[in-house]
Amino acid sequence: MPSRLKPVTALAGLVLLCGSAPALAAESSSSFLKEAIRGDIAETKIGELAQKKSENADVKAFGQELTTDHGQHKTEVEALAKTMNVTVPTKPKREATEEYNKLSKLSGKMFDQEFASYMVKDHKEDIAKYQKESQSGDAQVAAMAKKTLPVLQKHLQAAQSLQSKFGQQTSQ
Numbered sequence: 001m002p003s004r005l006k007p008v009t010a011l012a013g014l015v016l017l018c019g020s021a022p023a024l025a026a027e028s029s030s031s032f033l034k035e036a037i038r039g040d041i042a043e044t045k046i047g048e049l050a051q052k053k054s055e056n057a058d059v060k061a062f063g064q065e066l067t068t069d070h071g072q073h074k075t076e077v078e079a080l081a082k083t084m085n086v087t088v089p090t091k092p093k094r095e096a097t098e099e100y101n102k103l104s105k106l107s108g109k110m111f112d113q114e115f116a117s118y119m120v121k122d123h124k125e126d127i128a129k130y131q132k133e134s135q136s137g138d139a140q141v142a143a144m145a146k147k148t149l150p151v152l153q154k155h156l157q158a159a160q161s162l163q164s165k166f167g168q169q170t171s172q
Helices: 002-053 057-083 094-104 108-134 137-167
Strands: none
Touching: 002 057, 002 094, 002 108, 002 137, 057 108, 057 137, 094 108, 108 137
16 A cells, blocks of 8 residues: 555656746746846945946946836836736845945945946946847746837946946955
8 A cells, every 4th residue: 555655646746846836936937026226226326326426427327327217117017017916016136235244344446446336336237137038938037128128238238338448456
């Protein structure tokens, strides 16, 4: 008798795993949406800071672009999150808050270098996450990720241009 239970138990386990795949995808999409919103909050705050702290017109313009684009994106992602019953975060991730605090103490070329360096690092990470999400997860979330990628890539190019203009500084 015990040998008959093993195949049944294994089959039950397989059914449970297969049945939970949509739940795992939904959880992954939920986490992605929360992280995207936190990222948008951070980008808008850091963009506003760039407009205030920098003396360089290109940095100020990029700061405005970040504020506008990530503000619009945040509105879209929040709407999608609400339709999926995902709790909408109201604060940026801890690392972004730490970077904001670091940037707020800098000025002039030091601000511009650190800002550009951080934007390169941050947008490279974001692009990787959005590419991954565009290939999996919830269909609506994947479509949003695909739609967002060109904007993130444009931001990365702008940040890289600024970084080469001001010289590279390592963002920690």
